[in-house]
Amino acid sequence: MSAGCVDFLCDLWAATLAKHDDKPPFADHKDLYRVIDSTPLGEVKWQSITCTYEGEKPDVNAPPWMNDVYDVWYRDPREVIRNMLANPDYKNEMDYIPYREYNAKNDDKREWKDFMSGDWAWRQADEIAKDPSTHGATFIPVILGSDKTTVSVGTGHTEYYPLYVSVGNVHNNVWRAHRDAIAIIGFLAIPKSKSYHIFEYSVL
Structure with missing residues (x-):
């Protein structure tokens, strides 16, 4: 909706509330945009x-x-x-360390499923582990x-x-x-x- 249409709508809204000695929550499009821009979404503004x-x-x-x-x-x-x-929804659906998975029923063939089962994640964890200060940390x-x-x-x-x-x-x-x-x-x-x-x- 254009800024002009928002202003027109706010004016109509104000007219309907005037007889009740009340006013709408937004004065015009600038006021509306200011409220939208200051509203946090997903707790991160x-x-x-x-x-x-x-x-x-x-x-x-x-x-x-x-x-x-x-x-x-x-x-x-x-x-x-x-x-x-x-x-908390991801509590049982998240990997905190890289892993390698094999299928015992199929000649122990390697299986890839989630991101952390890949070789790249494994190599990155090996590289990070070279620094003793990172021991116990999680690779994200x-x-x-x-x-x-x-x-x-x-x-x-x-x-x-x-x-x-x-x-x-x-x-x-x-x-x-x-x-x-x-x-x-x-x-x-x-x-x-x-x-x-x-x-x-x-x-x-």
């Missing part, structure tokens, strides 16, 4: 920063995205991951991902790629069940440019 391109630019006809300022919305990844690890592989899904935030004028985070300790069935083992921690602004700009700079 959203924050924003701005960023710009700082690489080399052509002397003439620089594409607009090189000069634009972009908003990046994010939640503290450490806090989101801490909440995942503290979730952090997995980041994004996709081509575009979403609009706030006014709807800017499109973003969502950035997801998870940890390799939870079992695959938890991921598939969408039980908050995958969380959105950011929205990456998509620079808008003409196709020929994209082609030109991909060639360079």
